[in-house]
Amino acid sequence: MGKNILFTSGKGGTGKTASAAAVASCLASLGHRTICLDCDVGLKNLDLALGVSDRSVMDFTDVLSGQVSLSDAAVAHPEIENLFFLSAPSTAMVEDIDPKAMKALGDDLREQFDYCIIDGPAGIGKNFRLAAEPADSAIVVANGDAACLRDGQRAVMELRQLGLEDVRLLVNRVKGFFFKCTSSTIDDVIDNVGARLIGVIPEDKDVLLSGGLEKPLCLYNKDSRALAQFMAVARRITGEDVPLGKIRA
Ligand SMILES: Nc1ncnc2c1ncn2[C@@H]1O[C@H](COP(=O)(O)OP(=O)(O)OP(=O)(O)O)[C@@H](O)[C@H]1O
Numbered sequence: 024m025g026k027n028i029l030f031t032s033g034k035g036g037t038g039k040t041a042s043a044a045a046v047a048s049c050l051a052s053l054g055h056r057t058i059c060l061d062c063d064v065g066l067k068n069l070d071l072a073l074g075v076s077d078r079s080v081m082d083f084t085d086v087l088s089g090q091v092s093l094s095d096a097a098v099a100h101p102e103i104e105n106l107f108f109l110s111a112p113s114t115a116m117v118e119d120i121d122p123k124a125m126k127a128l129g130d131d132l133r134e135q136f137d138y139c140i141i142d143g144p145a146g147i148g149k150n151f152r153l154a155a156e157p158a159d160s161a162i163v164v165a166n167g168d169a170a171c172l173r174d175g176q177r178a179v180m181e182l183r184q185l186g187l188e189d190v191r192l193l194v195n196r197v198k199g200f201f202f203k204c205t206s207s208t209i210d211d212v213i214d215n216v217g218a219r220l221i222g223v224i225p226e227d228k229d230v231l232l233s234g235g236l237e238k239p240l241c242l243y244n245k246d247s248r249a250l251a252q253f254m255a256v257a258r259r260i261t262g263e264d265v266p267l268g269k270i271r272a
C-alpha cells in the first residue's frame with residue numbers, strides 16, 4: 024500500500040513545486056514507483072519542473088470523470104525510470120471538483136504506486152483543502168523568515184484540523200547568513216511551526232536554473248548541493264534514519 028504525501032505551505036513561493044519534483048525524482052531513483060500529482064488547480068506548473076509539459080494531455084479531472092483510467096492518464100517520465108506524472112486541470116473551478124472523488128483517487132494512487140507526491144497550493148482556502156483529500160501525510164515547505172514561518176504554522180494547524188496528523192516541516196532556501204544574522208536555530212523554527220523537521224534545503228542556484236530550463240534537478244546537475252538534501256528527505260520518507268547533520272552554516 025503506497026503513501027500519498029502533500030507538499031504545501033502557508034505562504035506562496037516557498038519552493039513546494041521545486042521540492043515536490045526533486046523529492047519525487049529521488050524516490051523514483053531509489054527504485055520506488057512514484058507519481059507526482061499536480062493539485063494546484065488553475066496554477067499548475069509541476070509539469071515544467073519535471074520537464075514533461077509537452078507530454079501531459081490528460082489531467083486528474085479526466086480520471087475523476089471516468090473518461091480515462093489512472094494508469095492511462097499517468098505520464099511516464101521519458102528519462103527518469105519509475106517516475107510518473109498526472110497534471111492538474113488548468114481551467115477547472117475547484118468548486119466543481121468533488122472532494123469525495125478526490126479521496127477515492129487517493130485510494131487508487133495508493134494501490135498503484137509506492138509514493139504519490141502531491142504538489143498543492145499555498146494558503147488555507149478551498150484549493151488547499153481539496154489537495155489534502157487524497158493525502159495521508161503532509162510536508163509544509165517554509166523559508167526561514169518570520170512571516171513565512173507564521174504562515175507555515177497556520178498551514179500545519181489547518182492540516183491537523185483536516186485530520187492529517189503526520190505533518191512534517193521542510194525548511195527551504197536556507198542561506199547561512201540567515202541563521203547567523205538572526206541567531207535563530209533550527210529548533211526555534213520547529214517550535215514556531217509546531218511540526219517535526221524532515222529536512223533543510225540550501226539556497227542553490229541550480230534549483231533556480233533547472234526550473235528555468237524545465238529540466239529536473241537530478242538531470243541538470245546530479246552533484247547539486249540541494250539535490251543531496253532532497254535525496255536525504257526522500258530517504259527519510261522511506262523510513263531510513265538519515266541524520267540531519269550540521270544545520271547552522
Ligand atoms: N532551494 C532553492 N534554491 C534556489 N531557488 C529555489 C529553491 N527552491 C525554490 N527555488 C526557486 O523559487 C521559485 C519558487 O519556487 P516554486 O515554484 O517551487 O515555489 P511554490 O511554493 O511552488 O510557489 P507557488 O506557491 O506559486 O506554487 C522558483 O523560481 C524556484 O526555482
Ligand SMILES: [Mg+2]
Nearest residue numbers: 039040063068
Ligand atoms: Mg507551486
